[in-house]
Amino acid sequence: MSGSGVFCPGDEVNTAAWGFVSAHAEMFGIKRICRVLEVSRSGYHRWIAGARARTERQSEKDALGKEIREIHAEHRGNYGVLRVHAELRGFGHTVNRERVVRLMRKHQIVGRHLRKKKRTTIPGRLAPPVADLVQRDFTAGAPDEKWCGDITYVQVGVAWLYLACVIDIRSRRVLSYSTAPYMRAELVIDVLEAAVAARGGDVTGVIFHADRGSQYTSAAFAQVCGRYGIRRNMGSVGSSYDCQSLRAGSRKDRVVPAVSV
Known part of the structure; x- marks a missing residue:
């Protein structure tokens, strides 16, 4: 046969x-x-x-796989191939990266990856300029002197919702907030009108600080601000100093703990 x-x-x-x-x-x-x-x-x-040599190689693989699992666990699952490989080399192992890749794949070890952030600030290119009335002075002598607003996003199940809010800079109180599956001007307009209603409807002269996202630079949002006598304020484009100044100002001038509605 x-x-x-x-x-x-x-x-x-x-x-x-x-x-x-x-x-x-x-x-x-x-x-x-x-x-x-x-x-x-x-x-x-x-x-x-060659059976003995194969057995020794397998034992070496098992030992290396165990050490990789220990490194991964020690760093709370954050380390991926590059960092695990660097750690092994630091311990004196002469192992190439491809072998680490194979062993991590075999043992289903995966490092933690940063999620791709959603972009919530998209500048409006054709929007007319808005004056910087605050000049990074994020302090206020009284409530309803300065407000600020922003948009962020939260995961709800398998979907994402956009969250917009309005905060009084003096008290750090959340005056209003709203969520929507979209990031359009209607979202920030609804939140602003809810904040005005929470303050009794008369907010003439309040300064509203926001970034230069298209929602806040839109003509519809500007019209609503004009209707209530709200003065819009915007800092420089893509500047992290506004956020730092806002946090510093709130610590300096805070007299009431943060309270959300």
Whole structure:
């Protein structure tokens, strides 16, 4: 009986072929199995001779895999291939990155990746300029002197919702907030009108600070601000100093703990 239907020419170098011979050697004999399968006995004996080396390599892989799991756990699952590899090299292991990739894939070890942030500030290119009335002075002597607003996003189940709010800079009180599955001017207009209603409808002269996102620079939002006598304020484009100044000002001038509605 020919073994060509089981092992093709060249399969002698395959571990599965020698494993088959080894598993059935006691029952049929090595010589007979090798003749039927058309594989060489010398190749089989070389494979047996290398069994110890294979066992040592497997033990080395197991030990390295264990150390990778320990490094990953020690750093709370944050480390990916690059950092795990660097850590191993720091411990004196001469291991290449591809091997670390294979072992991490085998043990289903994955580092933590930063989520791609949603962009909530998209400047309105055609919007008319708005004066910077605050000049990064985020302090207020009384309520309803300065407000600020912004848009962020929150995950609800498998979907995302955009959250807009209005905060009184003096008291740090959240005057109003609203969520929507979209990020249009209607969202910030609804929130602003709710804040005006929460203050009794008369907010003439209040300064409203926001970023230069298209929602706050839109003509519709400007019209609503004009209707209530609200003076719009915007800082420089993409400046983190506004946020830092706002936080610093709130700590300096805070007299009432933050209260949300």
